[in-house]
Amino acid sequence: MQKNSSIFVAGHKGLVGSSIVNELKRQGFENLVLRSFEELDLRNQHAVASFFMDNRPEYVFLAAARVGGIGANNKFRAQMIYDNLMIQTNVIHHAYLSGVKKLLFLGSSCIYPKFAPQPMKEEHLLTSELEKTNEPYAVAKIAGLKMVESYNLEYGTDFLSVMPTNLYGENDNFDLETGHVLPVMIRKFHEAKVHGCEYVDLWGTGSPRREFLYSGDLAKAVIKLMNEVSNSKTHINIGTGDDITIKELAELIKGITCFEGAIRWNTQMPDGTPRKLLDITKIKALGWVPEMSLKEGIVKVYEWYRNNK
Ligand code: GFB
Numbered sequence: 001m002q003k004n005s006s007i008f009v010a011g012h013k014g015l016v017g018s019s020i021v022n023e024l025k026r027q028g029f030e031n032l033v034l035r036s037f038e039e040l041d042l043r044n045q046h047a048v049a050s051f052f053m054d055n056r057p058e059y060v061f062l063a064a065a066r067v068g069g070i071g072a073n074n075k076f077r078a079q080m081i082y083d084n085l086m087i088q089t090n091v092i093h094h095a096y097l098s099g100v101k102k103l104l105f106l107g108s109s110c111i112y113p114k115f116a117p118q119p120m121k122e123e124h125l126l127t128s129e130l131e132k133t134n135e136p137y138a139v140a141k142i143a144g145l146k147m148v149e150s151y152n153l154e155y156g157t158d159f160l161s162v163m164p165t166n167l168y169g170e171n172d173n174f175d176l177e178t179g180h181v182l183p184v185m186i187r188k189f190h191e192a193k194v195h196g197c198e199y200v201d202l203w204g205t206g207s208p209r210r211e212f213l214y215s216g217d218l219a220k221a222v223i224k225l226m227n228e229v230s231n232s233k234t235h236i237n238i239g240t241g242d243d244i245t246i247k248e249l250a251e252l253i254k255g256i257t258c259f260e261g262a263i264r265w266n267t268q269m270p271d272g273t274p275r276k277l278l279d280i281t282k283i284k285a286l287g288w289v290p291e292m293s294l295k296e297g298i299v300k301v302y303e304w305y306r307n308n309k
Contacts, residue, residue: 011064169215203269206247239278
């Protein structure tokens, strides 16, 4: 990408898109094409076709998606599959038709089988069954990845898919029902402290393991990949290489928020995949490593939450 290249960041108001925009600006990329949901509904094929033909972006970061934590994935199964299939199909197809030089599609580590060997390598895709709580979302993301691969093979496009692990950062969704575990825990512990509650209710058993990557680190990774990787034969994992149990995460956030009460585990709620640690050999070989430690990242996001919510 040149500093004046026209770059469309789809989903620029979300956790991932906003981090990419901030990092692009920090690196001096100025010609950003941004559209809010109100301005452009990416599920609408005609609107997307007109947008690409009128604006002709050279590069596309496809960070727009309907996302959520385990609760949202399990409950809004139809919306997860419909919205994601529509958004990514429209954007990838019209990026191809309008001659976009490079597109980067963001998937998710939940595309891998529920019981994939750990850490999960890129080649473990489609080797056995998926986790049921997020199957519709994962199927949509796998379709996006296969669309990117197929367009590259048949049409000779230079599109790339990346599979980030669980992400967190500023601009996250802190909704108690639909959010991911890390921002929801920040909110639960903070509110419990403020209201002097005796305990915080968390979901599941606390035994699953998760890997958490700061969205600012992800942004640096995807900009590097956009600049340096061409004609990739495979998708690329982006993670930290380390994971912790949900119980350990809870203790960490409890400490950072200075909540002094107890934790209760509601085992009626699902645990989800037991473990989904990504193998990051490929991206490390390209010279990228995450910079933010989990503790430092949570402190930063907690501060953001207190100032913004
Ligand atoms: O981030 P999360 O909601 O989704 O984390 P996944 C879920 C894990 O945290 C489960 C536990 O083991 C939950 O039982 N947990 C404990 C909680 N307390 C809470 C709570 O208050 N809220 C939430 N949300 N979880 C998502 C997928 O899976 O990961 C998406 O559903 C996506 O498709 C994303 O791939 C990266 O990590 O299980």
